[in-house]
Amino acid sequence: MAILNYGSLNVDHTYHVPHLVRPGETISATTFDVAPGGKGANQSAAAALASASVTHIGQVAEGGRFLIDELSARGVDTSGIRLGDVPTGRAIIQVDDAAENSIVLFSGANRAFAPGDVDSALDSAFERLPGEESAGGHVLLLQNEVAHVGHAIATGHERGLSVCLNPAPMTPAVADYPLELVDTLVVNEVEGAALVGGEANEEIFENLVAAYPHAAVILTVGADGVYAAQGAEVVRVEAERVEVVDTTGAGDTFIGYYLARRQVGDGFEGALRIANHAAALAVGRQGAMPSIPALAEVLA
């Protein structure tokens, strides 16, 4: 079984600041880093580090070639990443002394695919999977930083792939996606509330389960842990008490690890618990992709 991930690749510019800059204010950063990121690339990296078979589909410009190398180094099949002329995606990230962050995205090449490109990229990635005749068991993973996500959901479903959607960052367009075709929905409390309403986490979770009864629903809430349901199986995982340095990419680490552990045969709850632990390790480190732990460390 394999994961095909049509997702973003970003160059992350991270500034450590005493507090998130306010309107009209100019402040000095204490440190500055450039590192690989993008929700899609982070999720591919996490799944591959967790030993899943992952093919990433996306686009960068020449200056973003190092993102391909970073994914390859973590075991991702990068044959689905195109090089083009549209500038590579970028994220300007502030992380403050309380580990809060704010992110400005420049989509660039992440939005360069036309609907037909999505279909053909998926088809050729699928054809490259060794010895596979049916899509059964394979996962199409999607976030919301690339173009034509709704179309990709429909294509993946039509091809028989199990569709996992993380609608982050949330936009009004998500309401028009064919969410009834999604097999696994992973949201945080902001995304969940935007989709189905609710204030307390329990209420958001109940609303999600009621709205998407055919999907595995996973609500991740940082310090409040994870609420999840798959059919009649309802799981609650408490957050681990750790020192938080930088939460950027923690949700991506969770998703990559969760899908990878399902691939190797872990049950719903077991996969959620390992993913939760991987994310807890990630928040103790700086950066997005660089903070994702290796499998041996997570299992130890």
Ligand code: RIB
């Ligand atoms: O989820 C974290 C990611 O969001 C960062 O790596 C950044 O690129 C933005 O896409």
